[in-house]
Amino acid sequence: MSDAYHHSPGRTAPPALEARGVWKVFGTDAGSFGQRPASARAPEALAAANVVGAVQDATFRIARGEVFVIMGLSGSGKSTLLRCLTRLIEPTEGEVHYDGENILKLSDKALVEIRRRRMGMVFQHFALLPNRTVLGNIAFPLEVQGMPRAKAEARAQELIDTVGLAGREARFPAELSGGQQQRVGIARSLTTNPEFWFLDEPFSALDPLIRADLQAEVLRLQQTQTRTVVFVTHDLDEAIRLADRIAIMEGGRIVQIGTPEELVTRPATDYVRRFVAKIPPARVVRVSSLMTPAQGQNAAGGVKAACTISEIAPELVSATGPLPVLDAGGRQIGSLDRQRALVTLAAGA
Numbered sequence: 001m002s003d004a005y006h007h008s009p010g011r012t013a014p015p016a017l018e019a020r021g022v023w024k025v026f027g028t029d030a031g032s033f034g035q036r037p038a039s040a041r042a043p044e045a046l047a048a049a050n051v052v053g054a055v056q057d058a059t060f061r062i063a064r065g066e067v068f069v070i071m072g073l074s075g076s077g078k079s080t081l082l083r084c085l086t087r088l089i090e091p092t093e094g095e096v097h098y099d100g101e102n103i104l105k106l107s108d109k110a111l112v113e114i115r116r117r118r119m120g121m122v123f124q125h126f127a128l129l130p131n132r133t134v135l136g137n138i139a140f141p142l143e144v145q146g147m148p149r150a151k152a153e154a155r156a157q158e159l160i161d162t163v164g165l166a167g168r169e170a171r172f173p174a175e176l177s178g179g180q181q182q183r184v185g186i187a188r189s190l191t192t193n194p195e196f197w198f199l200d201e202p203f204s205a206l207d208p209l210i211r212a213d214l215q216a217e218v219l220r221l222q223q224t225q226t227r228t229v230v231f232v233t234h235d236l237d238e239a240i241r242l243a244d245r246i247a248i249m250e251g252g253r254i255v256q257i258g259t260p261e262e263l264v265t266r267p268a269t270d271y272v273r274r275f276v277a278k279i280p281p282a283r284v285v286r287v288s289s290l291m292t293p294a295q296g297q298n299a300a301g302g303v304k305a306a307c308t309i310s311e312i313a314p315e316l317v318s319a320t321g322p323l324p325v326l327d328a329g330g331r332q333i334g335s336l337d338r339q340r341a342l343v344t345l346a347a348g349a
Ligand SMILES: Nc1ncnc2c1ncn2[C@@H]1O[C@H](COP(=O)(O)OP(=O)(O)OP(=O)(O)O)[C@@H](O)[C@H]1O
Pocket: 026, 027, 052, 053, 054, 072, 073, 074, 075, 076, 077, 078, 079, 080, 081, 234
């Protein structure tokens, strides 16, 4: 995750990916839906007409390198929205721009090309090729692109090491645990070095420890090779761990988009408030939000502005006065009142 997005989410760079007024409705054709006035698109009107508004008027921008998490209860429209973004499902209405180009206007051929070269995808249940080894599965997308097998396998080997599968390259999918299979899926989705990485509930079927391992893996990969990531989950804990920003969906609509800190400290609706109620503020509130700006000399020690209050708990406990706050480069940009930070640390704990 890059610090820039915590401070000014989505505003510093031109959007890598943008959805404008995206709708996906089931139960009517796009033509007749397009003629509906706004009043006939309200949730009650859709329900009365027996139309499922799986995604309703989704509009957002995702900055390059951002981890954007789509979260919501089962049936809220997360998967459908993700599939609209990749055009695995044809939206009923709206626009989806990659670097300013609307992919809904692309020919099938151009779309396949953009998916192969620029997008990587991981799903909860996706088919590994049963007759290919781990190495063969991971090399597969490159072979599809026409890369000679030996070269593709050399690249695959690098990824095997990256995702911690070294020593298992000759195994077949049936000989792997669920967590290992997901690691193969992750590696396979990254062989082409995609700029955009889409993950749809990739860890939901795994037990909590393996799940935490793989979340850490995603964060580690993101630190070494930054991509624009769209991650779908119904697990708020996972969302908070991974996200620069989270979009919360309810009944097909995005009800709030914000950093984890914004959602916890300023929930826009009761629905969001109930979702985030169990999250201790210290886990999401950043030092930068509580500090008083100050220019100082090079401080001998201090805490990073981008850290959460939980992350600096040891420093807070041992400090005797205000703590210098440092930017990523180690320059002092503020001062943190210890008492104020301790109040946040205690809240909800
Ligand atoms: N092909 C389809 N035909 C009709 N309705 C559909 C279809 N696909 C999805 N829906 C409906 O659209 C809504 C959103 O579904 P979606 O799968 O996107 O939700 P979700 O938030 O991803 O749920 P989950 O967490 O359970 O996967 C649901 O009401 C679902 O029943």
